Amino acid sequence: MSRLRAVGWLLAKDLRLLRRSPLVTALLIVYPILIAVLIGFALSRGPEKPRVAFVNEIPTEEQASVGGTEFDKAETRAELCGRIECIDAADREEAQRMVADGEVLAALILPADFLERLNSLAGLDPQQPTVEVLVNEEDPVKGQLVDDRIRALITEANLILSQAVSEQAGSYLDLIVDGGSFSVPFLGIGDLEILGLRRSAQILSEIRDSLPASSRLEGLDQVIRFAELARENLKFALPLLGAIAEPIAVDKQVVSGETPSLDAFAIAVAATVTLMFVTVLLVAGSLALEREENAFPRLARGLVSPGLLLAEKLALGIAVSVAVTALMLAGLSAFVAIEWDRLAVIALAIVAGGAGFAAFGAALGGLARDVRASSLLAFMVALPVAFLSLIPSGTVEPGLYTAVEVLRVAFPFAPSLEVMSAGLEGAGSIWPPLLNLAAIVLIYAGLARFGMRRFA
Amino acid sequence: MASARDQAPGALSAAAEGEVVIEARSLRKRFGNREALRDVSFEARAGELLAIIGPNGAGKTTLLSILAGIRSPDEGTLSRTREEIGWVPQQAALYRKLTVEENLRLFARLEAVADVESTVAEMLEQTGLADRRGDQVGTLSGGNQQRVNIAIGLLARPAVLLLDEPSSGLDPRQRERLWQFVLALSDAGTSVIFSTHYIQEAERYGDRLLVLADGERVFDGTPSDLHAAVPDSRSDDFESAFVRFLRERGH
Ligand SMILES: Nc1ncnc2c1ncn2[C@@H]1O[C@H](COP(=O)(O)OP(=O)(O)O)[C@@H](O)[C@H]1O
Ligand SMILES: [Mg+2]
Numbered sequence: 001m002s003r004l005r006a007v008g009w010l011l012a013k014d015l016r017l018l019r020r021s022p023l024v025t026a027l028l029i030v031y032p033i034l035i036a037v038l039i040g041f042a043l044s045r046g047p048e049k050p051r052v053a054f055v056n057e058i059p060t061e062e063q064a065s066v067g068g069t070e071f072d073k074a075e076t077r078a079e080l081c082g083r084i085e086c087i088d089a090a091d092r093e094e095a096q097r098m099v100a101d102g103e104v105l106a107a108l109i110l111p112a113d114f115l116e117r118l119n120s121l122a123g124l125d126p127q128q129p130t131v132e133v134l135v136n137e138e139d140p141v142k143g144q145l146v147d148d149r150i151r152a153l154i155t156e157a158n159l160i161l162s163q164a165v166s167e168q169a170g171s172y173l174d175l176i177v178d179g180g181s182f183s184v185p186f187l188g189i190g191d192l193e194i195l196g197l198r199r200s201a202q203i204l205s206e207i208r209d210s211l212p213a214s215s216r217l218e219g220l221d222q223v224i225r226f227a228e229l230a231r232e233n234l235k236f237a238l239p240l241l242g243a244i245a246e247p248i249a250v251d252k253q254v255v256s257g258e259t260p261s262l263d264a265f266a267i268a269v270a271a272t273v274t275l276m277f278v279t280v281l282l283v284a285g286s287l288a289l290e291r292e293e294n295a296f297p298r299l300a301r302g303l304v305s306p307g308l309l310l311a312e313k314l315a316l317g318i319a320v321s322v323a324v325t326a327l328m329l330a331g332l333s334a335f336v337a338i339e340w341d342r343l344a345v346i347a348l349a350i351v352a353g354g355a356g357f358a359a360f361g362a363a364l365g366g367l368a369r370d371v372r373a374s375s376l377l378a379f380m381v382a383l384p385v386a387f388l389s390l391i392p393s394g395t396v397e398p399g400l401y402t403a404v405e406v407l408r409v410a411f412p413f414a415p416s417l418e419v420m421s422a423g424l425e426g427a428g429s430i431w432p433p434l435l436n437l438a439a440i441v442l443i444y445a446g447l448a449r450f451g452m453r454r455f456a
Numbered sequence: 457m458a459s460a461r462d463q464a465p466g467a468l469s470a471a472a473e474g475e476v477v478i479e480a481r482s483l484r485k486r487f488g489n490r491e492a493l494r495d496v497s498f499e500a501r502a503g504e505l506l507a508i509i510g511p512n513g514a515g516k517t518t519l520l521s522i523l524a525g526i527r528s529p530d531e532g533t534l535s536r537t538r539e540e541i542g543w544v545p546q547q548a549a550l551y552r553k554l555t556v557e558e559n560l561r562l563f564a565r566l567e568a569v570a571d572v573e574s575t576v577a578e579m580l581e582q583t584g585l586a587d588r589r590g591d592q593v594g595t596l597s598g599g600n601q602q603r604v605n606i607a608i609g610l611l612a613r614p615a616v617l618l619l620d621e622p623s624s625g626l627d628p629r630q631r632e633r634l635w636q637f638v639l640a641l642s643d644a645g646t647s648v649i650f651s652t653h654y655i656q657e658a659e660r661y662g663d664r665l666l667v668l669a670d671g672e673r674v675f676d677g678t679p680s681d682l683h684a685a686v687p688d689s690r691s692d693d694f695e696s697a698f699v700r701f702l703r704e705r706g707h
Contacts, residue, residue, distance in 0.1 A: 002568060009565045013551065013558075020553045020592075294549035297526050298608070302538050303566040456526055 006304050010312045011319070014286055018320075051395070052149075053089040053098045053107035053134075054081070058115050084149060099136045102393025102401055106150060107134040132251045136393065177231050201227035264425035267338065271325050271424070272417045273386060275353050278324045280382050283317040283361030284374035287448065291369050296455040306452045310362060310445060317358025318351055325350045342423060345430065349416075349423030356412030356437040359444035366451025382413075389414040412440050474502035477647045478523070478541070478616050483532035485518055485671075492518040493529070494671045500616065500647045500664075505638070507662030508651040509698070511707065514668040516651035517546060520620045523649065542614035546621045548605040552594030556585050556604050559593055560611070567612045579607040583637070599630030603637070610641070617641065619650035623657060635661055659694040667698075669707035 054077075077086070087104055089095040095107035109132040117129035133150050174180070179196020195203075204224045290296045290309065300306055329338055329346070340346075361378065368374035389408050393401055408414035418433035476499045485493040492515045500506045508516050521527040525538025550559050560576045569575045580586040583603040588596065593604055602622060609617055619638070623631045639661065642648050652658050658665055659679040667675035667682070675682055682701060683689060689697040 006566055009562060013554070013562050016558070017551065017553050289551075293551055294545055294547045295551060297521075297545060298543070298549040298563070299566070301525055301543060303563075456521075 003308055007308060007312045007315060010304065010309070011316055014312075014316050017286075017289070018282070051087055051104045052084040053095040053104045054086040055089045055092055055095045055107060055109045057092075057112040058110055059112065084153070096134060099134045101398075102136060102405075103398045105135070105392070105395060108132075108150070109134070130251050132253065134253050197227045197231040201231065264427070265421060267329070268417055268420040268424050269390070271328060271350075272353060272413065272420050274328050275321050275325055275350065275416060275420075276357050276382055276386060276413060279317045279321050279354055279357035280361035280364065280378045281375055282320055283313050283358045284365035284368065284378045285371045286316060287313050287362050287365030287452075288368055288371045288374040291455045292371055296452070300456060306449060306455075310448055310452070313362050313365075313448075314355060314358045314441075314445070317361060318354040321354025321357065322347070322350055325354075338424065339426070342426060345426075346420075346423035348434075349419040349430070352419050352434055352437045353412065353416030356416055356440045356444075359441040359448065360412050362448035363444040363451065366448035366455075369451070369455065385411045386413050389417070409436060410440075412437060412444075415440065474504060476500070477502050477536070478649075479535040480523065481533045483519065483522055483529045483534075485515075485522060485527065485529050491671050493522070496532075496668070496671075496673045498666055498673065498676055500649055502615070502647055503642055503645045504647050505642050505661055505663045506647070506649045506666060507658035507664070508649065508666045508668060509653070509655060509658045510668035510674075511702070512653065513670075515671040516668055517620055518671075519668065520618050520649070520651060523616075524618050536616065539612075540615055542609040542612060542617040544606050544609035544617070544619045544622060546624070548593075548601045550593045550601065550604055550608070553592055555590050555592055556580070556596070557589040559604060560607060563608045564611050569611055575611060579611065582610075583607045597630070599626050599634065602626060602630075602634065606634075606637070614646070616647045616649065619648060621651050621653065623652060623654060631657070655695040655698050667701075669702055669705070674705055674707070675701070 087098065089098060089107065092109060095104075095109060098104045099107050111130065111132065114129050114131070117127045120127045131154065135147075135150075175194050175196065177197050179194050179199045181193055201224055204220060204227065208220050208224065287310075290299065296306075296309075299309060304312070333340075360382075364377045364381065365374045368377050385407060388404050389411070391401070391404050393404075396404070415433035415436035418428060419430055419437065421427045422430040422433070479499040481497050483493050483496045484491070496515075496519060498506075508519060510516055518527065520543070522529050523534065524541060524543035526543070551562070554562065557576060557580065560579055561572060564572045564575050577586075580589050583606070585600060585603060585607075588600065593601060596604070602625075606617075606619065606622065609619075622638070623634055626634060635657075638648055638650070650662075662679060664678055665675060665682055666673060675685070677685075679694065683694065683697050686692075686697045686701045686704070689700060692700070
């Protein structure tokens with residue numbers, strides 16, 4: 001009880017010091033700017049060439065030609081891989097694994113019947129070819145990135161194909177309307193002479209006119225009218241065919257990861273970055289101040305144990321986290337919808353994230369031992385960690401990405417972002433990042449306690 | 457050379473005859489392979505002013521920190537727990553952004569003083585800082601900061617007060633006022649153990665001197681005993697006699 005009161009007195013003292021510190025004013029101005037910049041970067045960022053696994057299930061001897069336009073496969077691949085970095089995958093399973101492991105941003109699979117279907121487009125029984133896209137949408141930023149790149153590629157391919165298809169389809173129509181010669185090489189059918197509707201109508205009219213009026217067949221007039229009508233109508237079919245804008249369909253499958261909407265994700269990033277700067281700087285500075293003011297030995301002399309002082313700093317960090325994040329979310333709710341019915345989870349996320357950052361800040365403060373050094377250290381460590389934690393898998397070298405993943409587990413940013421996403425959007429399970437944060441609190445509090453051994 | 461106490465007849469003998477309030481036995485402390493304290497023993501009595509003197513690095517701060525309970529000795533025993541001892545560190549341990557009153561109140565609360573407000577008022581009175589109570593400590597002069605620093609050490613009304621170089625950094629007038637304050641405490645029965653590197657100060661205000669050199673206790677007695685222990689030093693001033701004393705013992 002008296003220990004709890006001691007924590008209370010120290011908390012009141014720290015809050016009073018906070019009000020009198022120009023650092024706070026600076027923080028409150030600097031951090032929203034930083035957040036805006038960070039989020040701006042995160043949302044607009046994108047690597048020049050995303051890594052995409054490429055699986056070609058088409059038998060190698062098959063040729064692609066649409067309406068006589070040959071598609072050079074090597075050239076097509078070169079064109080494709082000029083825009084993305086193609087990583088050849090042996091088969092579908094390997095591609096799936098690469099996507100799941102984050103080695104690549106996505107996988108593009110050309111199914112075995114792709115060319116067959118592509119060739120059929122210009123034929124009389126067209127079947128739409130489909131490419132499969134496997135993506136790993138761990139975060140919406142990455143999801144957006146994949147969507148944009150793949151969509152751009154497919155759109156371009158579709159544009160070329162639809163031209164070829166409509167040209168070919170157009171020539172079939174011309175054939176039907178005007179007549180001419182036609183061949184089907186696969187079936188061994190040589191030059192077939194096609195009569196055409198125009199000629200059919202003419203011939204029929206001539207036949208009718210040459211027949212004596214009495215022997216005119218009842219149906220003949222109808223056939224002639226049909227041929228004329230068909231010819232007129234099919235003239236309009238050509239431009240309609242040109243409107244087939246998407247000969248190739250995309251079948252997108254998400255391999256792993258759930259996608260919170262971008263808005264909620266942006267809010268979660270904003271909340272986490274806010275939490276990070278305010279809490280880390282504050283707790284690091286506050287703990288270092290105890291040493292800088294020489295107050296620590298006096299406190300540690302039986303009044304407040306180092307462990308209790310550390311607990312007080314964590315409590316300070318959590319209290320300020322809750323206040324600042326709640327304020328920020330309340331402000332943001334003016335612009336975006338925040339699902340307040342998940343308030344309990346949001347609160348849990350803020351407290352857990354706040355605790356993680358507070359412990360991290362305490363470790364910095366404990367090791368730096370003076371306020372300026374600890375603030376500098378907090379900026380120098382927290383900023384890059386936040387940036388690196390936002391890197392989507394597949395956009396960097398696999399080796400580098402492993403380092404990023406270690407970073408994500410070892411620092412409170414990524415798990416805080418995950419619990420925040422879980423709170424704000426209900427995306428993903430809250431338990432793994434919560435456990436991660438619990439481990440982070442223990443480890444960094446231990447580090448802080450170790451640093452405090454040199455305070456006296 | 458007369459001790460300040462000799463001018464108050466009876467004070468010295470009263471201190472010498474007072475009960476032993478703290479006793480240290482065979483204290484040892486190492487930092488790595490450096491011996492900061494080697495087998496140091498002494499005792500202090502109620503109302504006594506005990507001066508710890510010695511060159512820089514002699515172990516004065518180490519000894520006071522052990523008495524204060526900030527560091528634990530590698531060997532040796534202490535007769536009192538740290539709760540009964542007030543400690544005033546060499547550098548002011550105060551929150552500079554808090555006012556005088558806020559600092560006193562915070563530490564009074566943490567010390568679990570019975571009546572916080574009256575204790576704070578009393579300390580403000582005693583230190584003569586009542587009219588500066590609302591000033592942030594960082595805006596005070598060094599002398600006034602040191603007074604607040606000492607006042608915090610006195611909040612729990614300890615039987616023994618430890619002062620580590622309390623007068624360093626103060627001008628002569630501030631030093632004079634500081635010592636008037638400390639003498640009044642001692643007259644009221646508090647044992648004061650202080651370290652200083654102003655030898656004249658130790659001679660003037662110390663009832664007894666404890667001389668440390670290289671972590672060893674090389675002298676324990678009154679200033680006149682020390683003077684007497686140096687042959688042919690009657691004509692020297694106390695500081696010269698002290699330097700000769702150390703030199704003759706190889707320090
Ligand atoms: N925390 C420490 N770590 C290592 N050595 C120390 C430490 N504190 C003091 N010392 C060493 O112990 C010796 C005594 O120091 P100290 O008690 O501060 O001397 P004084 O106060 O008499 O000047 C010195 O040699 C000093 O360098
Ligand atoms: Mg010292």
